[in-house]
Amino acid sequence: MHKHLISLIALLLMLPSLCGAQGTTPYTINHGPYLQGLTYDGVIVCFTTSDRGFSGVEIREKGSSEVRLCRTSKDGLFEADNTLNSIAIEGLKPATEYEYRIISKQMLSFEPYKVVFGEEIESEWYDFRTFDPKADEVTFVVANDIHDDAKKCADLLDLMPMDEAEMVFYNGDIMSHYSREGQPFTSFIDVSVEKFARHKPFAVVRGNHETRGHLAREYGNYIHNTREGRYYGVYYFGSTAVVMLDCGEDKDDEHPVYAGLVDFDRYREEQAAWLKEVVRSKEFRRAERRIVIVHIPPTVERMAQVEQNAKRVPDLMTWRGNAHLGELLLPILNKADIDVMLSAHLHSHVVFPPQEGVVEFPIIANDNVSAMLVRSSKEGVYVKIVNREGKTTLEETY
Ligand SMILES: [Fe+2]
Numbered sequence: 272m273h274k275h276l277i278s279l280i281a282l283l284l285m286l287p288s289l290c291g292a293q294g295t296t297p298y299t300i301n302h303g304p305y306l307q308g309l310t311y312d313g314v315i316v317c318f319t320t321s322d323r324g325f326s327g328v329e330i331r332e333k334g335s336s337e338v339r340l341c342r343t344s345k346d347g348l349f350e351a352d353n354t355l356n357s358i359a360i361e362g363l364k365p366a367t368e369y370e371y372r373i374i375s376k377q378m379l380s381f382e383p384y385k386v387v388f389g390e391e392i393e394s395e396w397y398d399f400r401t402f403d404p405k406a407d408e409v410t411f412v413v414a415n416d417i418h419d420d421a422k423k424c425a426d427l428l429d430l431m432p433m434d435e436a437e438m439v440f441y442n443g444d445i446m447s448h449y450s451r452e453g454q455p456f457t458s459f460i461d462v463s464v465e466k467f468a469r470h471k472p473f474a475v476v477r478g479n480h481e482t483r484g485h486l487a488r489e490y491g492n493y494i495h496n497t498r499e500g501r502y503y504g505v506y507y508f509g510s511t512a513v514v515m516l517d518c519g520e521d522k523d524d525e526h527p528v529y530a531g532l533v534d535f536d537r538y539r540e541e542q543a544a545w546l547k548e549v550v551r552s553k554e555f556r557r558a559e560r561r562i563v564i565v566h567i568p569p570t571v572e573r574m575a576q577v578e579q580n581a582k583r584v585p586d587l588m589t590w591r592g593n594a595h596l597g598e599l600l601l602p603i604l605n606k607a608d609i610d611v612m613l614s615a616h617l618h619s620h621v622v623f624p625p626q627e628g629v630v631e632f633p634i635i636a637n638d639n640v641s642a643m644l645v646r647s648s649k650e651g652v653y654v655k656i657v658n659r660e661g662k663t664t665l666e667e668t669y
Pocket residue numbers: 443444478479480566615616617
């Protein structure tokens with residue numbers, strides 16, 4: 272009897288772990304879905320599952336019963352036994368409403384000749400619309416320098432008419448450094464999902480801070496601004512082109528804080544060469560309005576000649592990021608008929624006015640407590656900046 276009692280107690284003690292193995296801890300989609308890299312004909316759906324699994328995205332045109340299953344396939348293998356997913360959907364029609372849902376099977380064990388699946392789950396259907404190549408108007412939101420403050424991110428989004436916006440551009444320093452597993456979710460992705468990102472994409476124009484921390488090299492697993500997998504790129508919304516540039520660090524590559532681990536001078540030069548090609552391209556030249564988004568405002572010495580810049584610009588010129596971007600980008604962009612540049616980084620509201628032959632467009636540096644609403648239409652590029660108190664601090668059409 273005594274022996275039986277001991278066996279029973281042992282069995283009861285083992286029960287929780289046995290239950291776990293059998294999947295009584297529910298298998299869920301625990302982050303996302305959020306949309307990335309939306310274009311006229313494709314999108315990337317991102318999410319994580321609570322345990323290793325085999326996932327896909329089902330897509331259908333709104334109102335249609337014809338469903339297509341998309342998975343990530345590489346070298347003959349479907350992606351499986353993973354938790355973080357970014358599933359690209361290609362071949363969509365422009366300016367068309369779609370619905371998608373996630374399907375996923377937990378993978379309990381994955382042996383060479385025996386795979387054991389666990390729970391099967393599916394999300395609800397979410398809708399989105401591909402961008403319109405014929406659009407003559409686009410509205411988007413810009414927020415920056417959130418520095419891991421998800422509450423601030425939520426407050427800024429709440430200030431904006433998100434139903435009018437096609438997407439959100441996060442213009443850098445959304446995180447102060449990337450040092451904690453899951454930090455992109457807690458800092459801004461989860462709140463973006465809650466507010467808009469299941470239906471509308473966001474892009475992250477990196478700041479100087481997102482390149483810091485021992486996990487910074489993994490950030491690209493969460494952020495997919497372009498199909499090419501680069502942070503810099505161009506979004507086209509019909510007659511409007513939006514160029515995103517990846518500023519790199521603020522200090523010299525040789526600065527001791529980077530411990531010899533960064534290569535931003537070369538990276539900025541790579542982008543300048545790419546930008547030269549972009550501004551020459553047919554699609555860019557055909558655009559009627561052109562906006563540039565970059566976290567660090569580029570500066571050159573001659574900008575100090577303008578009275579309102581006189582104090583600020585000499586100081587900015589001591590920073591490698593500002594000066595190198597000024598030297599590389601302004602000669603290219605000055606010839607590219609840019610309407611406005613949207614910038615950040617300074618944590619204060621600054622507008623650098625256009626100067627003939629120096630900087631041919633205004634550079635607006637948004638502060639760290641305001642969001643920008645941008646509407647590009649036949650009337651020009653309308654920019655409205657609203658601070659966290661709901662006060663409008665800038666309202667101009669460029
Ligand atoms: Fe910054």
